[in-house]
């Protein structure tokens with residue numbers, strides 16, 4: 001029964017809950033929600049009880065009574081660990097169903113194998129599966145709770161990052177079939193060694209009645225061969241005594257391994273070889289990317305490439321609502337769902353509920369199913385039979401100041417819709433992997449004490465990566481501060497909805513009103529500026545405005561010396577408009593062991609300055625910070641109260657392999673071939689005939705030039721870019737908007753092929769070494785006209 005008046009005490013059994021919530025922001029239906037107040041490194045769930053209560057949630061699992069509540073206010077189930085409670089409940093829920101449960105673990109390919117199993121089984125079974133890559137200690141129980149009485153098979157992903165975790169996952173999932181996909185050779189943070197991680201993963205097999213291991217471990221009763229002919233790939237496989245062949249629509253060895261894993265799992269589930277072959281022939285590429293791109297007419301576009309179904313729509317809507325800012329209308333463009341063909345609940349009713357809960361004001365449906373169910377969609381819905389029809393009816397002027405979520409099943413080719421609504425059509429893009437930013441952030445965080453705050457430097461537009469999305473990501477990861485170079489960048493972030501503390505490193509301020517208005521905390525490096533700030537604060541009626549005192553401990557750029565500090569102290573103590581929030585300094589050679597003595601002298605100098613300032617303000621907690629990325633790795637004992645993370649966040653290693661191993665590249669600069677021509681030996685290419693061909697060559701033109709930030713010294717073959725896994729040297733000089741590459745050695749090269757200038761496959765350091773500069777300069781030189789695409793994997 002739902003709807004008991006909140007003031008009446010009710011036992012939990014009087015409520016029917018169906019929404020299990022661990023993140024307050026994911027709330028959809030307050031009257032059906034049960035919130036587990038879980039404590040993670042990012043925060044304490046108990047802090048969100050009040051907010052949820054105000055929205056109508058009345059059921060909570062907590063470890064203590066939250067402040068300001070009594071047991072009459074709502075249902076509070078007090079347990080020693082809400083996470084354990086969630087896991088115990090999920091294990092119980094799973095145990096009520098006597099159905100096959102397939103669990104998948106491994107370092108790579110988990111999500112692909114899970115989605116492919118879903119694609120092959122959904123045609124004649126009701127399948128429950130983990131949403132996206134929900135595979136953590138929290139994600140797995142939430143996945144298991146999606147199993148319903150109609151479910152005929154469940155497919156659950158299991159991911160681990162520390163010893164001991166798999167046992168807990170195994171106890172909940174109790175897989176009947178345990179699948180281990182490729183186990184990469186790298187060992188990750190949290191494990192002593194690769195062997196340890198592998199042993200941990202294999203604990204998933206403990207109670208399973210059947211197992212599917214990587215081919216290198218044990219193929220069981222399975223053999224296969226692969227034939228490639230005229231670009232077609234045919235896999236022939238034998239399960240037991242049955243053999244079948246299937247053409248597979250993929251060409252990479254990793255895909256082959258994943259396909260064999262799917263085939264063997266289906267075999268384990270009792271399907272015959274020929275049945276499996278017909279199902280596998282229809283596999284569709286799994287793309288889990290969720291991109292954020294600037295759209296036309298001040299719109300912002302979120303393109304979710306993952307399949308279209310309700311559970312992933314709910315997640316995308318959640319992602320969307322976290323990016324919403326005032327003034328943007330919320331729009332969803334959605335294709336027909338790819339659902340199971342049998343026995344599912346009413347997806348349209350649930351869709352309407354979801355759209356309403358997320359405040360969607362405009363809905364565009366695409367596809368015959370949407371058309372057929374038009375009268376069951378929200379009243380304001382516009383519906384088109386096909387993507388073509390939508391594209392001929394709508395133009396870019398039909399989108400204005402909107403936050404647009406695009407989500408289409410692969411056959412609807414929403415890439416074309418994206419191209420219609422994206423602001424910059426330039427084919428050169430800088431892709432920023434937000435998951436890599438998160439991983440890098442966490443890698444550095446693991447190197448400091450849990451209580452040390454991390455200041456994220458996003459000056460220069462996030463080292464070229466663009467600041468809004470990065471700031472949002474870091475805000476949600478629990479960074480202590482953001483630091484920007486200039487005051488405008490900070491104001492910009494406030495407009496984009498960033499609420500966390502922001503410090504401004506270079507506060508040449510003309511507009512103090514706006515500095516105060518946006519709560520931007522300036523760095524103070526001169527007494528004149530401090531005095532002016534105090535005057536302005538007083539004039540604006542501001543008290544206790546936080547500032548950051550910069551010490552010059554040896555960089556000799558900006559900052560106070562020990563001698564000039566007493567005047568600062570005196571000035572600060574004589575008033576109450578401005579207060580010191582932190583004291584800091586910057587190391588000039590933390591990445592150079594040869595200069596460690598100098599670095600030590602910087603620490604000593606900083607200590608003396610801290611003593612002076614802190615003892616003058618015994619009643620205040622003044623934070624101290626000096627370490628940058630290299631410093632965090634090399635001098636962890638000097639972390640004080642905060643550290644300032646810059647280049648490491650963007651995946652660039654500044655010091656030894658061992659110290660920063662595990663950093664992931666964040667930015668990839670991509671362009672594509674717009675023209676291909678074959679020229680005879682001796683032909684010259686480009687301005688001033690600077691490139692002469694020494695053989696008959698295929699020359700590609702790509703739309704990136706020095707106006708995009710591609711340095712002219714990279715011409716004449718000084719640099720090579722990646723096309724289809726082959727390195728292609730530049731030919732002739734780099735032009736303003738284009739350059740030419742020798743692609744003679746690229747098998748099957750075509751117009752439209754992507755070209756990686758630097759990124760995941762080609763570290764940016766190769767370019768900076770060629771140019772005898774540092775990666776910072778390459779990253780910050782990429783011009784603003786290059787389109788930024790942010791994505792989650």
Ligand SMILES: *Cc1c(COP(=O)(O)O)cnc(C)c1O
Pocket residue numbers: 457459505585586627628629630644645646647648
């Ligand atoms: C840029 C900057 C940092 C970050 O340095 P990285 O080497 O990029 O980590 C830290 N502190 C200050 C004052 C900076 O200007």
